[in-house]
């Protein structure tokens with residue numbers, strides 16, 4: 135019997151809203167939303183923000199590509215804009231599957247094919263090189279490359295999805311772009327995250343900033359900590375960093391979170407989450 139394969143999950147982009155560049159953003163990174171979970175069977179990517187370009191560069195070093203599936207949390211530009219320049223998508227002979235649940239994101243396929251096509255992009259998605267298959271994902275659960283994937287609707291403008299990823303006894307929730315305040319959605323999210331090992335949670339704002347950002351679709355570090363404590367998470371990773379927050383600002387936010395939940399880190403490009 136072969137030994138169980140350890141999954142490997144990494145952050146490739148943790149910036150919210152738009153990419154940022156420069157020395158002040160060097161440690162956490164300026165690329166927008168992208169996470170990867172790789173098993174022996176394939177590579178599962180959550181979100182195709184600009185972070186996916188770095189993942190494409192890593193894959194270009196390999197002799198052969200693994201099977202690739204991309205899960206979208208929603209189709210706002212910061213979660214999608216890297217897809218058209220992801221190196222494997224520019225290669226003929228490669229097949230890439232893109233998944234999202236239409237029950238939470240109605241019209242997501244049309245949004246993707248509209249945005250990656252003239253006049254918004256010079257070449258349409260289906261003519262970039264790879265064969266790209268857009269497929270609807272049932273939220274109740276699918277198993278992809280040995281990873282059990284389930285989705286939950288979260289509070290975000292035009293809707294958003296959190297993904298719970300289970301590989302053997304290990305669990306990871308990607309809870310980016312999530313606002314608090316809807317009692318039903320909040321309690322569903324707690325149930326969804328119950329007992330999770332690693333919680334990657336939106337923490338775009340300080341508690342003080344939250345007051346002026348109602349309806350923008352994000353959380354504060356304090357709200358992320360509340361969730362981690364309530365669900366018994368073992369590790370909390372704060373993500374969806376505000377584009378105006380420098381590395382020092384994020385350090386300060388993470389340190390405050392650590393006062394209440396010591397096993398907290400800020401999502402940074404290259405960080406191993408599982």
Ligand SMILES: [Zn+2]
Nearest residue numbers: 208210311351
């Ligand atoms: Zn969004």
